[in-house]
Amino acid sequence: MLNCFQQAKHAMLPETTHDEASRQEFAKSLKGFIQQKLLPGLEPIYQQRVAPAFEKAHGRQPENRQDIRKCMVEDAYFQMYASTNRIAQELLWESTNVSVDRQLPELIEKAKQLSSESNAQLVIPEGFVPPRYVSAIDIHCMPGGYCSEVTEDDVSVGVLYDRGVYLYTMGYTGPNNDDMGRSVCNYLKRNKPDFKPRRILDMGCTVGHSTLPYKEYFPDAEIWGIDVGAPVVRYAHARAQAMGREVNFAQMNAEETTFEDGYFDLVVSHILLHETSGKAMPKIFNECQRLLAPGGMMIHADLPPFDLMDPFTQFILDNETWYNNEPFWGAMRDMDQIELAEKAGFPRTQVRFDTAPMAVMEFSAQSAGYDEASTGAVAERDFTAGEFAPGGGWEVLIAEKPLTASEVA
Structure with missing residues (x-):
């Protein structure tokens, strides 16, 4: 798919000078070059040079991603790839931070004004303490992480x-960075056409980019986005208003929210699970089960578990753990999420993995006139190393809370 998307403008995005815009586009293009030109060279080097050397040294072939890493990290080509990828990641944040810092006072005032014009709630409790597994890490090398505040009413990290x-996704999450939420909404419309949630919760919403499609698809629903970072939910609230969507946001921990039992019909997350600790994930699943009304659904969208990939693909994706400040990335993909859902109280028969085709790819297919776009059959389920969403879709863990006996009757 030819990526021709540019980010859609809205009132909360900073203006860029010519030089700032050029540096940001360079960072985006550099990431594209790495993905399209450098990354494909890793597998032939592994097959033709690195794996034979490992077998000669150990008397066996590499068996898993750990074996592959041991031999690949010694190779000069991989070292060049990994270091260039890390430089590109740091460059995209640095080039963006220049624009943010230059306009931060104006952006804070604009956020306060937009939030005051919204009828939706913004809840930031006094004394809230974010969990250490988020506050102590600059996740994906983003300076300040999600929780850092440098001034009153700060929105800078948002x-x-x-x-x-x-820039990080090279535009493949669409003009509004909302492909994950839009993809899940498309999945629901296609596979659950009669599902009409009254209340929807987006856990780990950051700036609400994946939250807003739910308001578009379910305009009558009460929608909440929660995150542990105050700056990102402040920004999310103002951003939603700037984009014409009134959505509630709150600083809240997905492990233990303040909503009452059974309040929501749909609880979702988008790339949340790989940014939580192994101790937090069971609590989040338990909280989803508690919050859902009978007949409700839990959907967590992320990349696939490792057991659905070959070892080399695992190795490529696990580079996020090693080189991109994503310490829980690999560990999360090794966890049995279906078992976690079952332990949380979801019947085993009501828990499954599926793929939600990327909305931008469906859009591309429709633009090209492909009939299969209407059915969602846009891409084969083939996990290719290096793709932003392997197989052209987001892996979704779905669990449904059964109706009670009286409700079934």
């Missing part, structure tokens, strides 16, 4: 995330 993630 602005940085909104622009930086567009």
Whole structure:
């Protein structure tokens, strides 16, 4: 798919000078070059040079991603790839931060004004303490992470995330960075056409980019986005208003929210699970089960578990753990998420993995006139190393809470 998307403008995005815009586009293009030109060279080097050397030294072939890493990290080509990829990641944040820092006072005032015009709630409790597994890490090398505040009413890391993630994904999450939420909504419309949630919760919403499609697809629903970072939910609230969507946001921990039992019909997350600790994930699943009304659904969208990939693909994706400040990335993909859902109280028969085709790819297919776009059959389920969403879709863990006996009757 030819990626021709540019990020859609809205009132909370900073203006860029010519030089700032050029540096940001360079960072985005450099990431594209790495993915399209450098990364494909890793597998032939592994097959033709590195794996034979490993077998000669150990008397066996590499068996898993750990074996592959041991031999690949010694190879000069991989070292060049990994270091260039890390430089590109740091460059995209640095090039964006210049624009944010230059306009931060104006952006804070604009956020306060937009939030005051919204009828939706913004809840930031006094004394809230974010969990250490988030606050102690600059996740994906983003300066300040999600929780850092440098001034009163700060929104800086929210602005940085909104622009930086567009560059990080090279535009493949669409003009509004909302492909994951839009893809899940498309999946629901296609597979659950009669499902009409009254209340929807997006856990780990950051700036609400994946939250807003739910308001578009379910306009009558009460929608909440929660995150542990105050700056990102402040920004999310103002951003939603700037984009014409009134959505509630709150600083809240997905492990233990303040909503009452059974309040939501749909609880979702988008790339949340790989940024939580192994101790937090079971608590999040338990909280989803508690929050859902009978007949409700839990959907977590992320990249696939490792057991659905070959070892070399695992190795490529696990580079995020080693080189991109994503310490829980690999560990999360090794966890049995279906078992976690079952232990949380979801019947085993009501838990499954599926693939939600990327909305931008469906859009591309429709633009090209392909009939299969209407069915969602846009891409084969083939996990290719290096793709942003392997197989052209997001892996979704789905669990449904059964109706009670009286409700079934």
